[in-house]
Amino acid sequence: MTWEILSIIGTVAFAISGAIVAMEEEYDILGVYILGIVTAFGGGAIRNLLIGVPVSALWDQGMLFHIALFAMTVIYLFPQKMLPHWQRWGNFFDALGLSAFAIQGALYAAKMGHPLSAVIVAAVLTGSGGGIIRDLLAGRKPLVLRAEIYAVWAILAGLAVGIGAAHSPIRLYILFMIVAALRILSYTYNWKLPNKSLKAKAS
Amino acid sequence: MTWEILSIIGTVAFAISGAIVAMEEEYDILGVYILGIVTAFGGGAIRNLLIGVPVSALWDQGMLFHIALFAMTVIYLFPQKMLPHWQRWGNFFDALGLSAFAIQGALYAAKMGHPLSAVIVAAVLTGSGGGIIRDLLAGRKPLVLRAEIYAVWAILAGLAVGIGAAHSPIRLYILFMIVAALRILSYTYNWKLPNKSLKAKAS
Amino acid sequence: MTWEILSIIGTVAFAISGAIVAMEEEYDILGVYILGIVTAFGGGAIRNLLIGVPVSALWDQGMLFHIALFAMTVIYLFPQKMLPHWQRWGNFFDALGLSAFAIQGALYAAKMGHPLSAVIVAAVLTGSGGGIIRDLLAGRKPLVLRAEIYAVWAILAGLAVGIGAAHSPIRLYILFMIVAALRILSYTYNWKLPNKSLKAKAS
Known part of the structure; x- marks a missing residue:
C-alpha cells in the first residue's frame, strides 16, 4: 500500500513538473501533455528497469494515467496570476517525485539484501x-x-x-516528507555545495 | 506477419531518418551509419522495453540489419541534385517510423487488455x-x-x-498509411496546434 | 573470470571519465560523483539491456561500487599540476571503457549464435x-x-x-589492449574519417 501511494505521488509529481517545464519552454498544448x-x-x-520490474507493468496503472492527465489539465488551466511562481512550483513537484522514487529505489535494493552503498546509489x-x-x-542540463x-x-x-531507520509505513511517509522538505528548503534558500573547477584552476 | 512488416518498415525508416539527420549535422561516414x-x-x-519484449531480441533480426545498412548506403550515395529536398525526406521517413511503431505499441497494449488511455499513451x-x-x-529538441x-x-x-477499428491486417495497413499521410500533410502544410507560453504571459 | 575483469575495467573507466567531464563542466563535488x-x-x-541481463543485476556488484567510488575520489583529489592533461586522461579512460564493453557486447552476441553483422552492431x-x-x-554531442x-x-x-579470432582469455585481453591502444592513438594523432556534408554540398 505504501509502495502504491509512493508510486502515485512520484508519477503525478513528475507529470506536473514535466508539464510546467514544457510551458516554460513554450511548447504547444500537446507538447505539455507529452513532456x-x-x-x-x-x-x-527507469525505476522499473533499475529495480527489476518489467517496464511494461506501467500499462496496468490505468488509474495513474487518469490522475496524471487530470493533474496536468489543472496545471494547464491554472490562473495566470500564479504564473510568476511557476518555476518554484516546478521545483516543488520535482522534489515530491525525487523523494518518492528515491525511497522506492532504496526500499527495493534494501529488500534484496544489497550493501548500503548499492542502496544509496539505487x-x-x-x-x-x-x-x-x-x-x-x-x-536543459539535468537538475x-x-x-x-x-x-x-x-x-x-x-x-x-x-540502515533500517524507516521500516514501518508511517516512518516511510515521514522520511518522504523530510526528504521533500529538505529539497524544497535547499532551492528556496539557495544552499550550495563546494565545487572544484578544472577551468578555474587551470587558468 | 503484419507485426513483422511493421517492424521492418519502422526500423528501416528510422535508420534512414537518422542517417539523414547525421548528414545534415555534417557527421563523418561512420557517424551517419552509427546515428x-x-x-x-x-x-x-524502447518499443521492446515498453511492450515487454526482451531488448536482446533485436539481435535475432539479422535480415533487418542488412536491409537497414543497405538503405543507409543508398541514402549516403544519393545523387546530389536531390539534396535540397533532404529535410523533407528526413521527415518522410520519420513519419513512416512513427506510424509503424505507434501501431505496434497500441496493438500490444490493446492485446493485453489495458484501458484506452494506456493504449493511446503506448x-x-x-x-x-x-x-x-x-x-x-x-x-536537437525532439521533433x-x-x-x-x-x-x-x-x-x-x-x-x-x-476502439477496435483496426482488427484485421488490411485495416492495420490502411491505418498505417493514413497516420503516415496525415503526418506528412501536417509538415508539408505547416499545421500547428495552439500553444500557451509562460514567458509571453508573464511579460 | 575474463568477463568479470572486463566488467570491472569498463565500469571503473567510465566512472572516471564521467567524473573528469563533470569537473571540466564545473559541477560541484556531488555532481562529479553523480555523473x-x-x-x-x-x-x-545499456550493456545489460542489450545483452539480455536484468538491469537490476547491477546492484549485486557492491565491490564494483566501492572501486568506482575510490577511483573517483582519487581523481577528485588529483594534484593540480596534472590538470592541463585531464582532457587527455578523460579520453584515455573512455577508451578503456569503450574497448571493455564493446568486447563484452560482441562476446554475448557471438555466443548466442547471431550473425556477424549483429555481433558488430552489438x-x-x-x-x-x-x-x-x-x-x-x-x-555535449556524443563522442x-x-x-x-x-x-x-x-x-x-x-x-x-x-570471426572467432579471440576465443581464449589471453587473446581477449590482447584484443582489449589493441582496441584501447588504437583509440588512444587515433585521438593523440587526430586521425579522421572522410565526411559528407549536406550543407557544404547544398551551398
Whole structure:
C-alpha cells in the first residue's frame, strides 16, 4: 500500500513538473501533455528497469494515467496570476517525485539484501531518473547535475532506508516528507555545495 | 506477419531518418551509419522495453540489419541534385517510423487488455521513441515536442486500435498509411496546434 | 573470470571519465560523483539491456561500487599540476571503457549464435552506451558521433570476436589492449574519417 501511494505521488509529481517545464519552454498544448507523460512514465520506466520490474507493468496503472492527465489539465488551466511562481512550483513537484522514487529505489535494493552503498546509489538513480529525462528532452542540463543541492537528499533517503531507520509505513511517509522538505528548503534558500573547477584552476 | 512488416518498415525508416539527420549535422561516414543504427535500434529497444519484449531480441533480426545498412548506403550515395529536398525526406521517413511503431505499441497494449488511455499513451511513447533518441544524439529538441503536429497522429493510431477499428491486417495497413499521410500533410502544410507560453504571459 | 575483469575495467573507466567531464563542466563535488556513477552504471545498464541481463543485476556488484567510488575520489583529489592533461586522461579512460564493453557486447552476441553483422552492431552499441549517456548529461554531442575515429575500433572488436579470432582469455585481453591502444592513438594523432556534408554540398 505504501509502495502504491509512493508510486502515485512520484508519477503525478513528475507529470506536473514535466508539464510546467514544457510551458516554460513554450511548447504547444500537446507538447505539455507529452513532456509530462514522458517525464512521469520515463521516470517510472527507469525505476522499473533499475529495480527489476518489467517496464511494461506501467500499462496496468490505468488509474495513474487518469490522475496524471487530470493533474496536468489543472496545471494547464491554472490562473495566470500564479504564473510568476511557476518555476518554484516546478521545483516543488520535482522534489515530491525525487523523494518518492528515491525511497522506492532504496526500499527495493534494501529488500534484496544489497550493501548500503548499492542502496544509496539505487536511491539516487531511481529518484533522479524522471528529472533527467525531463531536462534532457527540454534541452536543459539535468537538475541533479546543476549547482544546487539535489542528490544529497536522495542519498539521505537511501541512508535512512539502508540502515533500517524507516521500516514501518508511517516512518516511510515521514522520511518522504523530510526528504521533500529538505529539497524544497535547499532551492528556496539557495544552499550550495563546494565545487572544484578544472577551468578555474587551470587558468 | 503484419507485426513483422511493421517492424521492418519502422526500423528501416528510422535508420534512414537518422542517417539523414547525421548528414545534415555534417557527421563523418561512420557517424551517419552509427546515428542511423542507434535511431533504428534505439527506437526498437524502447518499443521492446515498453511492450515487454526482451531488448536482446533485436539481435535475432539479422535480415533487418542488412536491409537497414543497405538503405543507409543508398541514402549516403544519393545523387546530389536531390539534396535540397533532404529535410523533407528526413521527415518522410520519420513519419513512416512513427506510424509503424505507434501501431505496434497500441496493438500490444490493446492485446493485453489495458484501458484506452494506456493504449493511446503506448502508441505515443512507442512511436516517438526512435525520433527522440535521434534528436537527442544530434543535439536537437525532439521533433515530438516542437511546435508541429506530431503526437496527434500517434494518438489517432492508438485511438483507432483501442476502439477496435483496426482488427484485421488490411485495416492495420490502411491505418498505417493514413497516420503516415496525415503526418506528412501536417509538415508539408505547416499545421500547428495552439500553444500557451509562460514567458509571453508573464511579460 | 575474463568477463568479470572486463566488467570491472569498463565500469571503473567510465566512472572516471564521467567524473573528469563533470569537473571540466564545473559541477560541484556531488555532481562529479553523480555523473561518474551515472556514466558507469548507465553504460552498464545499456550493456545489460542489450545483452539480455536484468538491469537490476547491477546492484549485486557492491565491490564494483566501492572501486568506482575510490577511483573517483582519487581523481577528485588529483594534484593540480596534472590538470592541463585531464582532457587527455578523460579520453584515455573512455577508451578503456569503450574497448571493455564493446568486447563484452560482441562476446554475448557471438555466443548466442547471431550473425556477424549483429555481433558488430552489438559491439558498437554496447561500447558506446556509457559515453553517450555521459555526453548527453553534460550537454555535449556524443563522442561516438563527433569527427574523430571512435566506432571503428568497436567495429574491429566485433569483427575479431565475430570471426572467432579471440576465443581464449589471453587473446581477449590482447584484443582489449589493441582496441584501447588504437583509440588512444587515433585521438593523440587526430586521425579522421572522410565526411559528407549536406550543407557544404547544398551551398
